[in-house]
Amino acid sequence: MNDAAFTLLKPELENASGTALWIADENLLNQISLANPEVTVITNRFDLCQQLNDADxxxxxxxxxxxxYSEHSVDKMLYRISKEKPVVHHVINQAIRILKPGGHLCISGLKNEGIKTYLDKAKKLFAGNIEMVKADKNTWMGILSSPGQADTDLLEDQSYTELREIETDGxxxxxxKPGIYxxxxxDKGSAYLIEELKRFLDRLPTPPESILDLGCGYGYLSLNCSTLGAKITAxxxxxxxxxxxxxxLEQQGVEADVIAADCAEGIHKQFPLIVCxxxxxQGFSVDGDMTDRFLNAARRRLQANxxxxxxVNLHIPLERKALNLFGSIETIAANGSFKLVLLAQPH
Ligand SMILES: C[S@@+](CC[C@H](N)C(=O)[O-])C[C@H]1O[C@@H](n2cnc3c(N)ncnc32)[C@H](O)[C@@H]1O
Incomplete structure (x- = not known):
């Protein structure tokens, strides 16, 4: 389905020239338009990066x-807003730094995603230099011209680039850092999995020599599984x-392979233990299809034994979705919010 906010941005993307950057995130998967060789795309999603490169x-x-990018070196930036506020604020703040005076930042989004508030804030930062374009009452784009220097404080981006300690457990x-969900x-579900890990491990004939953490995030499951002494792939x-x-992992002295991949595609090894x-x-939408893709990835990467x-959350019908993929499917524990499902005998 076409994304209305991206459709509004497309003509600007097609016309972009000089030093132009398109900031693209997960909302734009399967939305790609004809390549403009003048534009460099920056994306934080590996699958989207592959799609874009394949499309030239x-x-x-x-x-x-x-x-x-050094200060005042970019002519144009194009951005369909992301789901998380710190990401949006980070991009707007960076635009003030790297755009040439008079350079343009085009931002589009939908009203229920907060585009109006973002444009109000960006307008202040850009000293009021904005042209508004509306596709309809819900789909807005602002074209901001950079004054060169901001006279007001930058937007609160929760120190987007900084790594920091967020929690300690036993x-x-x-x-x-901001930038991941x-x-x-x-994550309470992941903590539950680790609490009950022994119940899973009891089912293995021998301790696992290697472990795959599928969708590793900042590495909570990888770190907690590293104590098993197995080689970790995240x-x-x-x-x-x-x-x-x-x-x-580095900080804890754990040697591991950390691999960029879309649902483990491109990873060819098989593992005796997968945690997920x-x-x-996905982006602004809830996507049941992702569960199917992760189940398929687990089936492909799981050793026969x-x-x-x-x-997963209790309401996700993981057991039903796994039916054609695994010979053995067992819900081994559940609490008020999550269930732990053990999958074995991949077809
Ligand atoms: C619910 S989080 C779990 C994160 C982490 N394992 C934890 O326990 O805290 C799901 C993870 O899947 C990742 N993810 C989403 N789509 C993906 C894809 N297509 N391929 C690989 N990972 C993906 C997300 O980036 C996110 O880190």
Missing amino acids: WQATFSDFDFSG NFSYIS GWNKI TDNNAAALRLCKEN NPPFH GIACFV
């Missing part, structure tokens, strides 16, 4: 890292998650 865009994969302290806490699609997972807390949201441990 010049795409780079990073956690919206603009450090390679086992580890965890480093995180639920970045500032331990994979995710999100640039911030990969950076953080690497950092957390699959994503539920291995087990995959999934934790």
Whole structure:
């Protein structure tokens, strides 16, 4: 389905010239338009980066890292807003730094995503230099011209680029940053999986020699599984998650492979143990299809005698979705919010 906010941005993207940057995130998956060779794309999603490069865009994969662009060096930036406020504020703040005076920042989004508030704030930062374009009452774009220097404070981006300790439990302290979903806490489902890990491990004939953490985030499951002494492979699609997972593992002296991949595609090894807390949201939408893709990835990467441990919200019909993929499907525990599902005998 076409994204109305991106449709509004498209003509600007097609006309862009000079030094032009398109900041693209998960909302734009499967939305790609004809490549403009003048534009460099910065995306924090590995799957989108691959799609863009396949479609002849010049795409780079990073956690919206603009450090390679010096002050006042860019003519135009294009951005369909992201789900998380710190990301949006980070991009707007960086635009003030790197745009040439008179350079343009085009931002589009929907009203229920907060585009009006973002444009109001950006307008202040850009000294009132804004032209508004509305596709309809819900779909807005602002074209802001840079005054060169901001006269007001930058937007609150929660120190977007900084890594910081967010929590400590009896086992580890965890480093995180904005830019991944639920970045500032331990996920309750993942904590439940680790609490009950022994119940899963009892099903393996021997301790696992290797473990795959599928959708690793900042590395909570990887870190907690590292005490088992197995070689850890952690994979995710999100640039911030990969950076953080690497950092957390390194800080604890854990040697691991941390791999950028879309649902483990491109990872060819098979593992006796897979741990996974699959994503539920994709961009602004809730996407049941992601559960299917994670189940398929677990089936492909699981050794014949291995087990995959999934934790999901109680209402997700994981057992039904897994029916054609695994010979053995067992809900081994549940609390008021989550269930732990053990999958074995991959077909
Ligand atoms: C619910 S979080 C779990 C994070 C982490 N394992 C934890 O326990 O805190 C799901 C993770 O899946 C990742 N993810 C989403 N789509 C993905 C994809 N297509 N391929 C790989 N990982 C993906 C997200 O970036 C996120 O880190």
